[in-house]
Amino acid sequence: MNKKLVDFVQADCGQVIEPAVPMLHALRNQMLYITGGTGFIGTWLAETVAFLNDHYSFNTSLMVVSRDSGKFKDKAPHLATRKDIKLLSVDVKNILDIPSDVSYIVHAAGSPDNRQHVSDPLGVMETITKGTSTVIESALKLTHLKKILNLSSGQIYGRQREDLTAIPEESAGTLNCNTITSVYPEAKRYAETLGCAYWSLYKIPVVNARPFAFIGPYQYLDKPWAVNNLIRDALMNNTIRIIGNGLPMRSYMYPSDMAHWLLRILIDGNPGIAYNVGSPYGISLKDLAEKIKQYSNTKSSILIKNLNEDKSKFIPDDTLCRKSLGLVITVGIDDTIKKSLAWFRETLNSKSSV
Amino acid sequence: MINIIISDATLRDGSHAISHQLTKDQIAAYAKAADAAGIPIVEVGHGNGLGASSLQVGLSLLDDGEMLKTAKENLTHAKLGIHVIPGFATIKKDLARAFELGVDVVRLASHCTEADITERHISYSREKGKEVYGVLMMSHMASKEVLLDEALKMQSYGAEGLIIMDSAGAYLPADVTERIGHLAAHLNIPVGFHAHNNLGMGIANSIAAVEAGAKMLDASARGFGAGAGNAQLEVLVAVLEKMGYQTGIDLYKALDAAEVVESRIMTTVPSIKSESIVSGLSGVFSGFAKHVMIAAKEYGVDPRDIFFELGKRKVVAGQEDIIVEVALALKNKAQSRGK
Numbered sequence: 193m194n195k196k197l198v199d200f201v202q203a204d205c206g207q208v209i210e211p212a213v214p215m216l217h218a219l220r221n222q223m224l225y226i227t228g229g230t231g232f233i234g235t236w237l238a239e240t241v242a243f244l245n246d247h248y249s250f251n252t253s254l255m256v257v258s259r260d261s262g263k264f265k266d267k268a269p270h271l272a273t274r275k276d277i278k279l280l281s282v283d284v285k286n287i288l289d290i291p292s293d294v295s296y297i298v299h300a301a302g303s304p305d306n307r308q309h310v311s312d313p314l315g316v317m318e319t320i321t322k323g324t325s326t327v328i329e330s331a332l333k334l335t336h337l338k339k340i341l342n343l344s345s346g347q348i349y350g351r352q353r354e355d356l357t358a359i360p361e362e363s364a365g366t367l368n369c370n371t372i373t374s375v376y377p378e379a380k381r382y383a384e385t386l387g388c389a390y391w392s393l394y395k396i397p398v399v400n401a402r403p404f405a406f407i408g409p410y411q412y413l414d415k416p417w418a419v420n421n422l423i424r425d426a427l428m429n430n431t432i433r434i435i436g437n438g439l440p441m442r443s444y445m446y447p448s449d450m451a452h453w454l455l456r457i458l459i460d461g462n463p464g465i466a467y468n469v470g471s472p473y474g475i476s477l478k479d480l481a482e483k484i485k486q487y488s489n490t491k492s493s494i495l496i497k498n499l500n501e502d503k504s505k506f507i508p509d510d511t512l513c514r515k516s517l518g519l520v521i522t523v524g525i526d527d528t529i530k531k532s533l534a535w536f537r538e539t540l541n542s543k544s545s546v
Numbered sequence: 547m548i549n550i551i552i553s554d555a556t557l558r559d560g561s562h563a564i565s566h567q568l569t570k571d572q573i574a575a576y577a578k579a580a581d582a583a584g585i586p587i588v589e590v591g592h593g594n595g596l597g598a599s600s601l602q603v604g605l606s607l608l609d610d611g612e613m614l615k616t617a618k619e620n621l622t623h624a625k626l627g628i629h630v631i632p633g634f635a636t637i638k639k640d641l642a643r644a645f646e647l648g649v650d651v652v653r654l655a656s657h658c659t660e661a662d663i664t665e666r667h668i669s670y671s672r673e674k675g676k677e678v679y680g681v682l683m684m685s686h687m688a689s690k691e692v693l694l695d696e697a698l699k700m701q702s703y704g705a706e707g708l709i710i711m712d713s714a715g716a717y718l719p720a721d722v723t724e725r726i727g728h729l730a731a732h733l734n735i736p737v738g739f740h741a742h743n744n745l746g747m748g749i750a751n752s753i754a755a756v757e758a759g760a761k762m763l764d765a766s767a768r769g770f771g772a773g774a775g776n777a778q779l780e781v782l783v784a785v786l787e788k789m790g791y792q793t794g795i796d797l798y799k800a801l802d803a804a805e806v807v808e809s810r811i812m813t814t815v816p817s818i819k820s821e822s823i824v825s826g827l828s829g830v831f832s833g834f835a836k837h838v839m840i841a842a843k844e845y846g847v848d849p850r851d852i853f854f855e856l857g858k859r860k861v862v863a864g865q866e867d868i869i870v871e872v873a874l875a876l877k878n879k880a881q882s883r884g885k
Binding site: 430 | 549662665669672673675677694695698699702703704706707734735736761
């Protein structure tokens with residue numbers, strides 16, 4: 193990762209986190225423990241903590257737990273070598289003890305990559321279910337514990353009901369449990385309920401976040417998700433292909449906003465409650481493709497194949513976060529796309545220059 | 547008007563019919579004719595796909611690179627497609643080279659219950675910006691529920707469409723309606739069908755697929771393909787037109803392309819021979835026919851018995867070596883009866 197990319201992410205943190213610093217003071221002199229810490233979300237939380245320490249002397253320490261910390265060293269060497277970030281290689285299912293000075297836990301283990309969900313369904317379910325119980329059991333021994341943030345998923349709602357413009361947290365969802373594609377969301381539902389059971393029984397403070405869709409630094413263009421594919425096609429000057437009619441509505445949050453929201457939910461979220469994390473501003477795939485084409489200056493054309501009649505929506509209702517925590521999106525969809533394009537272009541350039 | 551995308555398997559499935567001995571001239575002539583007819587996708591290669599040329603399933607006359615390069619040089623509008631079975635084709639050795647030669651469409655295939663093996667190949671192909679379809683072969687061997695489960699995997703890996711193959715020509719129209727209807731109702735990506743004509747159902751099954759929701763069909767000029775051949779492309783275009791579907795293909799020029807195949811490529815026009823009927827009834831891959839006939843002759847056994855025994859053993863493409871084992875077992879059985 194070159195200096196330009198490091199500066200890029202730090203500038204993002206500055207833009208979003210700086211105005212929010214007063215609301216993050218609870219993290220000062222605390223130790224955070226993040227499982228699945230080398231993934232997209234874990235890396236962004238690490239960037240944010242590093243920013244708070246460097247610019248606001250938060251003196252927050254971070255323990256990043258993952259199966260393979262070597263990956264983190266490759267992905268973000270500037271973070272891996274910091275004194276305030278410790279790396280620990282251990283499978284989340286095998287965690288025995290969490291350091292006694294840990295006060296906040298972010299449980300982010302479990303890949304959202306749907307390829308992995310269908311290829312290794314049992315492994316995915318075990319990591320989520322057993323991993324969650326292992327972390328909470330270990331956390332029961334902590335005397336300074338203030339909060340556990342369990343990362344669930346917006347996917348637990350299944351397909352968004354047609355009569356809803358956005359999905360509120362109390363929506364019952366439309367998930368069919370008898371299909372291979374429900375492996376991940378059903379396991380996440382179980383993990384939320386498990387947290388609820390521990391909270392009920394032991395009053396251990398577990399709060400849930402349900403992340404929706406994000407695009408930006410530390411994501412990869414090989415992921416089989418619409419926005420990643422559209423950006424990849426544009427940057428490679430390939431035809432930007434949309435299989436259906438371009439009408440499905442999605443929303444995308446920039447990761448610095450995501451990191452900010454998650455830290456605030458960790459600090460101020462109410463135990464036993466789940467919060468949607470994602471942009472409430474929907475955009476059709478057709479409009480998304482047009483913006484990507486416009487901002488990338490690509491030679492690519494857009495091909496709408498019209499091979500299905502899909503008009504689905506998948507947009508979170510942000511009312512709970514907005515009203516109870518005062519959280520709002522600060523990076524709009526246009527800037528999200530521009531920033532993402534700049535990041536991916538630079539990562540492609542740095543790859544080709546290796 | 548509903549648009550149906552036709553993928554032309556003449557220069558790939560047809561390879562089976564001539565033991566993979568396609569020449570450069572033949573590829574060039576047909577690719578040019580298919581391109582002129584407005585056929586959207588022209589598949590080219592060894593019958594078993596990229597990287598499959600081998601003693602086990604038959605050596606190609608030309609290597610993959612020569613075939614793809616020749617075809618690409620003669621296609622101006624049509625997309626160049628390849629059939630890829632992981633195991634035969636590797637990413638670094640085969641796929642990367644194929645992409646350098648200008649392949650546009652990748653059809654990633656696995657046996658109908660083994661979609662897991664396509665993950666890396668699909669991801670790599672999508673990463674390179676290619677149009678990628680998942681293909682489930684020998685689909686008659688799985689229920690509609692199993693097919694959907696495997697199809698969902700391919701969809702999750704990034705396939706932009708899902709095609710089920712009737713590799714043994716074993717389906718009747720009701721079977722196709724049931725499976726395609728189920729897939730089309732539950733997948734987010736378009737569904738396609740690849741017919742074989744062992745029981746004379748190539749066109750009827752393709753139409754059943756479209757009526758059940760398929761948006762893509764495979765076909766071959768003059769039906770040039772393994773066993774009794776595929777759905778005959780020019781007939782399919784004519785029937786679809788008559789039924790009010792749109793293919794974007796110029797029928798007259800498709801008929802001209804079929805003439806090219808008949809006069810310059812095929813040694814015999816596909817017909818439904820006894821072994822093809824038995825292959826369809828027993829549910830054995832059509833491409834096994836030549837190997838079965840050779841083994842039957844060598845061991846002095848009835849090829850029809852070989853087919854039914856292979857059907858009982860549920861053999862799949864790539865298990866050609868079992869044919870000899872079965873022929874030998876039948877011979878030994880007959881001899882012990884004689885004693």
